[in-house]
Amino acid sequence: MNLRRCWLWLCLLVCLPAQALNITHIREYDEIIESGVLRVALYQDFPPYSFMDGDTPRGVDVELAQALADGLGTRLEIQWMVADESIDGDFRNHLWRGHYLRPGQIADVMLRVPNDRAFSSKRDDLGHPAFELVHMFGPYQRERWQAAYDPRKIKEVKSISVFQYHPIGVEEDTVPSFYLTTVMNGQLSKMTRHYRSVRAAFQAMIDGEVHAVMGTQAEIDWLLAQHPDAGMQLTENAYPSMGKQVWDLGMAVHEANRQLAYALADVAEEMILDGRMAELYARHGLRYMRPGLYEDI
Secondary structure: OHHHHHHHHHHHHHHOOHHHHOOOOOOOHHHHHHHOEEEEEEEOOEOOOEEEEOOEEEOHHHHHHHHHHHHHOOEEEEEEEOOOOOHHHHHHHHHHOOOOOOOOOOOOEEEEEEOOHHHHOOEOOOOOEOOOOEEEEEEEEEEEEEEEEOOOOOOOOOOHHHHHOOOEEEEOOOHHHHHHHHHHHHOOHHHEEEEOOHHHHHHHHHOOOOOEEEEEHHHHHHHHHHOHHHOOEEOOOOOOOOOOOEEEEEEEEEOOOHHHHHHHHHHHHHHHHHOHHHHHHHOOOOOOOOOHHHOOO
16 A cells, blocks of 8 residues: 555656746756747846836846847847845856746846856855856956046045045945945944935935935946936045955856856857947946956957
8 A cells, every 4th residue: 555655656746847846947058049048037127237117128238138149049038036135045046946936947047147266166154165056157247336426516536535524325235335334434424325226326416415326337327327417427536445346247057057158158258359248338328347357358
């Protein structure tokens, strides 16, 4: 009787779909090409990188994702990501396991991933590779921190010390937020205002609530382009004691999908070298910085 029950359970397990067992299927390169669809994970509501404009996806990463799909001869399918508490959670939810709300459903590639050797080789508390199921590759953009200010309120920004006397807006729970509330022994913390996004902080500057805003270069460039009549200007000051102020961004796939990584890296590299990547960013009003890998080319 026990043997019959075992066979019954075995048959039921074989007949169940992979989603029911939370078994994630990693699509290999040939399967992706044959399907005619490239699934790309992009961060939701994250202008100027990836966001919805009505019913239309917009942003530099959306255009890059389309170029990658075109390069493979496939159609683009976007898998929108809501950022987890850490990028490890984003990898888990979108590259190797899937979110509990859509078990087994993952993307083929994820964009806007830190491209840093020390980060990718990071180890956990037990000494094991922290990202052993993920392959990070294909740097396509260099990013840095940038601030903008209202010249009607501040004559010039020679150093961050000016923000002892002028309020500056930042997105909550970000590096600029932590930096401005702790640098100079916390002397800027009373003038640091927190908002739900850089967009909200920029709007607060337009409304006169703050006199400056800090975010990534791309975010600040895009907001200046969106509000050309506001008269806001870029700062050129340094950020002492901030640590890493410039970083490269690239792509990530499941560790088992190196062939896809090679193909996508070739497409992105060609775009960088022939100028199409810079043109893509310029269409959105952004200054483009090549990743460190291409600085001397």
